[in-house]
Amino acid sequence: SQQGEEDPQALSIQEGENATMNCSYKTSINNLQWYRQNSGRGLVHLILIRSNEREKHSGRLRVTLDTSKKSSSLLITASRAADTASYFCATQGAQKLVFGQGTRLTINP
Amino acid sequence: GAVVSQHPSRVICKSGTSVKIECRSLDFQATTMFWYRQFPKQSLMLMATSNEGSKATYEQGVEKDKFLINHASLTLSTLTVTSAHPEDSSFYICSARGPVRADTQYFGPGTRLTVL
Numbered sequence: 001s002q003q004g005e006e007d008p009q010a011l012s013i014q015e016g017e018n019a020t021m022n023c024s025y026k027t028s029i030n031n032l033q034w035y036r037q038n039s040g041r042g043l044v045h046l047i048l049i050r051s052n053e054r055e056k057h058s059g060r061l062r063v064t065l066d067t068s069k070k071s072s073s074l075l076i077t078a079s080r081a082a083d084t085a086s087y088f089c090a091t092q093g094a095q096k097l098v099f100g101q102g103t104r105l106t107i108n109p
Numbered sequence: 110g111a112v113v114s115q116h117p118s119r120v121i122c123k124s125g126t127s128v129k130i131e132c133r134s135l136d137f138q139a140t141t142m143f144w145y146r147q148f149p150k151q152s153l154m155l156m157a158t159s160n161e162g163s164k165a166t167y168e169q170g171v172e173k174d175k176f177l178i179n180h181a182s183l184t185l186s187t188l189t190v191t192s193a194h195p196e197d198s199s200f201y202i203c204s205a206r207g208p209v210r211a212d213t214q215y216f217g218p219g220t221r222l223t224v225l
C-alpha cells in the first residue's frame with residue numbers, strides 16, 4: 001500500500017515564485033527521498049534526507065523532515081518553467097522504497 | 110552517477126502475446142533490482158523485488174505467473190509480461206541497488222507498454 005501522501009495534488013504558480021510540497025507518511029523510515037518526473041519520462045532523484053536529519057539543501061531545493069509528525073516538505077525557490085513536472089516523495093524502510101501519490105507542479109511563464 | 114538502462118523504451122503488442130523488458134545496470138553490480146508499474150497520472154507501485162540468483166519477491170496482488178522476473182546476473186534483470194491484455198498497458202520502471210549504498214536506488218528511464 002502507498003505510504004506517502006502528498007499535498008497538494010496539483011500546484012500552479014507563476015515563474016519566480018516559490019513552490020512548497022508536503023509529504024506525510026505512516027511508519028518509521030530510514031530515509032525519505034524526493035524525485036521529479038517529467039511527463040512520460042523516468043525519475044530524477046533530487047535529494048535524500050536521513051531520519052536523523054531535519055533539513056537539507058541542494059541548489060534551489062530545500063527539504064525538511066519532521067519524524068515526530070511523520071512529514072516532509074520540499075521547497076523549490078525562484079521557480080522556473082523547467083521545474084514543471086510531477087514530484088514524488090518516497091520513504092525508504094528496511095527494504096522497500098514506497099512512493100507517495102505525487103504533486104503535479106505547473107510553472108506559468 | 111550510476112546508470113540504469115531499459116530496453117525497449119516503447120513496445121506495442123497484440124493481446125495474448127508476451128513481452129520481455131530488460132533492465133541493465135551499466136556501471137555497477139546490482140545486487141537487488143526492483144520493478145515498478147505506473148498508470149497514467151498515478152504514482153509508482155512496486156511490483157516485485159529481485160535479488161541476483163534467487164526468486165523474486167512479489168507484492169501483494171501482483172501475479173507472479175503473469176509477470177515473470179529473472180535476475181540471472183548482477184547487471185541484468187528481465188520482466189516478462191505473459192499473455193498481455195489491454196489492462197496491462199502501463200509504464201514499467203526498473204531500479205537497481207548496488208552493494209555499497211543500500212539506501213540508493215538508480216532508476217531506469219522506463220518502458221511504455223501498450224497492449225492492443
